[in-house]
Amino acid sequence: MSGRLGRVVVALVAPLLAIAFAVVVTSIILAFTGHPPFEVFSTMIEYGTRPRTVTLTVNSAITYYLSALAVAIGFKMNLFNIGVDGQYRLAAMLAAAVGGAVSLPAPLHVALIVLVAMAVGAFWAGIAGLLRTSRGVSEVISTIMLNFIATGIVAYLLAPDRLAEPIAGSNNIGTAPIPESGRIPGLSLIPGSSNEVYGFIILAAFVGAAYWFTLSRTRFGFDLRATGANQAAAVASGVNVKKMVVTTMLLSGAVAGLVGMPQLLGASYTYSLDFPAGLGFTGIAIALLGRNSPIGIAFAALLWGFLENSAQILDLEGIPKEIVQIMQGVIVLSVVIAYELVRRWQVRRVASNVGKQLGTADESSPATTGASA
Amino acid sequence: MSATATATPASPAPVRRKRLLPRLLLGVSAMILLFSVVRTVSGADQLTSVGTISAALGLAVPIGMAALGGLWAERSGVVNIGLEGMMILGTWGAGWAGYQWGPWAGVGMAIAMGAFGGALHAIATVWFGVDHIVSGVAINVLGLGLATYLAAATFVGVPGGGATQSPPIPTMGTVTIPGLSDAMDTLAGKEIFFVSDFAGLIGGLITNVSYITIIAVLLLVATWWLLWKSSFGLRLRSCGEAPYAAESLGVNVYKYKSIAVVASGALAGFGGSYLAIVAAQQYREGQTAGRGYIGLAAMIFGNWRPGGLASGAGLFGYADALQLRNAEAVHALLLVGAIALAAIAILSLRRGSVVSAVVLGGLGAGMLVWYLLTDTVPPQFAFMTPYVTTLLVLSLASQRLRMPAADGQPYRRGAGR
Numbered sequence: 059m060s061g062r063l064g065r066v067v068v069a070l071v072a073p074l075l076a077i078a079f080a081v082v083v084t085s086i087i088l089a090f091t092g093h094p095p096f097e098v099f100s101t102m103i104e105y106g107t108r109p110r111t112v113t114l115t116v117n118s119a120i121t122y123y124l125s126a127l128a129v130a131i132g133f134k135m136n137l138f139n140i141g142v143d144g145q146y147r148l149a150a151m152l153a154a155a156v157g158g159a160v161s162l163p164a165p166l167h168v169a170l171i172v173l174v175a176m177a178v179g180a181f182w183a184g185i186a187g188l189l190r191t192s193r194g195v196s197e198v199i200s201t202i203m204l205n206f207i208a209t210g211i212v213a214y215l216l217a218p219d220r221l222a223e224p225i226a227g228s229n230n231i232g233t234a235p236i237p238e239s240g241r242i243p244g245l246s247l248i249p250g251s252s253n254e255v256y257g258f259i260i261l262a263a264f265v266g267a268a269y270w271f272t273l274s275r276t277r278f279g280f281d282l283r284a285t286g287a288n289q290a291a292a293v294a295s296g297v298n299v300k301k302m303v304v305t306t307m308l309l310s311g312a313v314a315g316l317v318g319m320p321q322l323l324g325a326s327y328t329y330s331l332d333f334p335a336g337l338g339f340t341g342i343a344i345a346l347l348g349r350n351s352p353i354g355i356a357f358a359a360l361l362w363g364f365l366e367n368s369a370q371i372l373d374l375e376g377i378p379k380e381i382v383q384i385m386q387g388v389i390v391l392s393v394v395i396a397y398e399l400v401r402r403w404q405v406r407r408v409a410s411n412v413g414k415q416l417g418t419a420d421e422s423s424p425a426t427t428g429a430s431a
Numbered sequence: 432m433s434a435t436a437t438a439t440p441a442s443p444a445p446v447r448r449k450r451l452l453p454r455l456l457l458g459v460s461a462m463i464l465l466f467s468v469v470r471t472v473s474g475a476d477q478l479t480s481v482g483t484i485s486a487a488l489g490l491a492v493p494i495g496m497a498a499l500g501g502l503w504a505e506r507s508g509v510v511n512i513g514l515e516g517m518m519i520l521g522t523w524g525a526g527w528a529g530y531q532w533g534p535w536a537g538v539g540m541a542i543a544m545g546a547f548g549g550a551l552h553a554i555a556t557v558w559f560g561v562d563h564i565v566s567g568v569a570i571n572v573l574g575l576g577l578a579t580y581l582a583a584a585t586f587v588g589v590p591g592g593g594a595t596q597s598p599p600i601p602t603m604g605t606v607t608i609p610g611l612s613d614a615m616d617t618l619a620g621k622e623i624f625f626v627s628d629f630a631g632l633i634g635g636l637i638t639n640v641s642y643i644t645i646i647a648v649l650l651l652v653a654t655w656w657l658l659w660k661s662s663f664g665l666r667l668r669s670c671g672e673a674p675y676a677a678e679s680l681g682v683n684v685y686k687y688k689s690i691a692v693v694a695s696g697a698l699a700g701f702g703g704s705y706l707a708i709v710a711a712q713q714y715r716e717g718q719t720a721g722r723g724y725i726g727l728a729a730m731i732f733g734n735w736r737p738g739g740l741a742s743g744a745g746l747f748g749y750a751d752a753l754q755l756r757n758a759e760a761v762h763a764l765l766l767v768g769a770i771a772l773a774a775i776a777i778l779s780l781r782r783g784s785v786v787s788a789v790v791l792g793g794l795g796a797g798m799l800v801w802y803l804l805t806d807t808v809p810p811q812f813a814f815m816t817p818y819v820t821t822l823l824v825l826s827l828a829s830q831r832l833r834m835p836a837a838d839g840q841p842y843r844r845g846a847g848r
Binding site for chain 2: 087091138140189193195198199200202203204206207209210211213214339342343346378380381382383384385386387388390391394395398399402
């Protein structure tokens with residue numbers, strides 16, 4: 059295989075294998091618990107392709123897309139931002155509070171909310187970046203800790219005498235509702251559906267494009283990828299790694315701040331107790347499946363959204379819809395294994411090609427050297 | 432501390448052991464003294480009551496077992512952030528087997544489910560060379576999904592069960608040392624300086640102790656012996672320090688890493704069984720509440736050592752117990768923190784690290800001011816204590832912490848140079 063086509067095939071084989079494997083595993087579990095697998099999947103596909111469900115799928119995917127991009131920015135530099143979860147929740151809560159407290163003309167109001175969210179997200183991620191560069195604390199641990207601390211801060215601030223007020227007609231509490239000028243109207247993109255796609259989709263697509271452009275077409279992006287691929291080489295070529303770590307974490311956190319925005323500005327207009335949580339971890343899974351590519355992540359996000367929304371029908375059929383979570387877990391675990399196998403196979407192929415051209419075709423020794431890279 | 436244990440194995444061990452016991456006693460006495468002073472000043476009697484210590488011991492068990500699981504994995508060089516998922520699997524296993532065949536069957540099933548999660552992590556990281564963090568994240572997703580699905584599939588329709596909870600698990604029973612326990616309780620209630628606090632500590636450790644707690648303590652000691660005193664442990668730890676060197680000496684690194692990671696999952700599952708069988712007496716969705724992550728934090732706090740992680744788990748369990756039982760006592764904890772921080776600040780000043788002394792002193796002063804200006808601590812801040820403590824320890828003492836040298840690094844047989 060050679061050139062572009064070969065790369066595309068290789069990129070597709072691993073995720074497709076992983077999905078197929080997940081279908082098999084889920085089928086076995088379904089069969090074991092007394093549900094006919096084929097019927098379950100056909101029910102899901104039938105329900106999942108209705109216009110209303112498609113709209114919901116797209117809406118979920120917008121959120122997941124942003125979350126996965128935030129994670130992917132870190133991944134590109136071998137930084138694990140496990141803290142996207144805490145970053146977006148803190149950011150959405152504070153942005154919602156600011157948005158509900160001020161009144162501005164429409165575009166400015168939206169811009170203010172989004173900027174506050176990005177700033178808060180960047181700040182919270184920046185702590186982890188600074189701890190790593192100044193004190194050598196692994197960002198994996200610090201972001202996990204910061205997630206819990208963010209949970210505590212959100213719980214503290216989201217109380218009736220602080221930033222929250224009761225929501226009429228329920229015993230829920232939330233921040234003051236964002237007025238009309240701070241909302242983003244939906245778009246009727248899906249024909250035959252009465253509900254609308256979040257208007258935030260445009261901004262999400264823009265962030266995806268900016269991600270692609272920055273990483274593959276700018277010097278900063280080159281430095282970032284170089285640092286991720288080989289830190290020693292990057293330092294030798296004049297990259298300031300400490301500065302890169304902090305900048306990357308800030309960028310990742312800023313995008314993480316956007317994760318709550320589609321929901322906040324397009325549907326709920328308030329940060330309440332039942333604001334979706336755990337999206338940051340979903341983002342990690344999707345970034346892994348989409349292999350940090352802006353297009354791959356989009357497909358992975360759509361798949362996740364489809365699984366989650368089409369599973370809603372299962373409860374009516376008496377099948378626990380959590381089967382989808384198993385499927386997602388299996389997909390992630392098997393896709394990372396599949397990518398690793400493909401990578402080893404490529405290393406071996408390149409090495410044996412080199413060996414052939416040099417006329418010293420030694421099949422065994424080059425095959426093993428790849429792993430230490 | 433760790434340098435003496437790992438870098439110079441030739442140094443005479445008896446000398447160190449002689450010093451260890453007095454130092455330990457001195458440390459415990461100093462802690463009791465500190466708490467007595469604070470209790471007398473603040474009047475928060477719950478600070479060292481039998482009930483609080485007993486609850487703290489219980490809450491420390493799941494954290495400590497997750498931490499011990501983390502220790503096994505990381506000592507063999509595999510980072511395990513999938514502990515949370517393995518623990519969740521354990522809680523389901525405990526609920527499923529526990530309500531049908533009794534608590535001990537629940538413990539067994541919890542261990543098996545945890546070990547299953549560990550085996551998945553071992554296959555992905557050790558055999559397929561997947562990044563440890565990536566695999567751990569995937570296992571957390573999978574563990575949560577599997578437990579939630581299995582709960583909905585097995586507990587719905589059973590009397591007392593539902594999609595998010597299992598039917599009640601029969602109680603396991605507890606151990607109390609008769610006579611001594613009552614005496615300690617009476618003594619602890621008399622509010623005598625130092626004596627009552629000491630009695631509270633002892634009383635808490637011997638009153639209503641569950642069998643799982645006793646096993647947990649034994650497992651801690653057994654782990655220490657196995658990993659540091661047996662040749663099996665030496666080989667296992669060598670995989671975490673220098674896998675290629677171990678390989679060159681004939682150690683089957685894959686085997687040792689796999690054993691360690693499966694054991695790690697089993698321990699996390701065992702910790703989950705405590706939550707389901709002893710703490711709640713049923714499986715409940717979301718029961719672990721991030722304890723797998725706290726366990727990881729306790730292990731790092733404890734510098735990848737069994738004794739250290741036990742104190743970390745004890746500290747986090749204690750903070751948790753106070754928060755659940757008594758808000759007034761949490762407020763008094765601020766004073767404890769202020770005094771402790773001041774003491775550590777003085778120590779680090781004597782060691783010559785001025786910056787951390789200033790930071791610690793400033794934090795201590797801030798806590799003192801907080802204590803003096805307020806009457807209560809919001810419960811959310813008490814919730815954050817373990818995480819903030821861990822971040823503080825990591826950022827102030829990261830030079831003194833030493834993780835296994837090859838921790839988290841990929842290893843492939845024959846790829847060493």
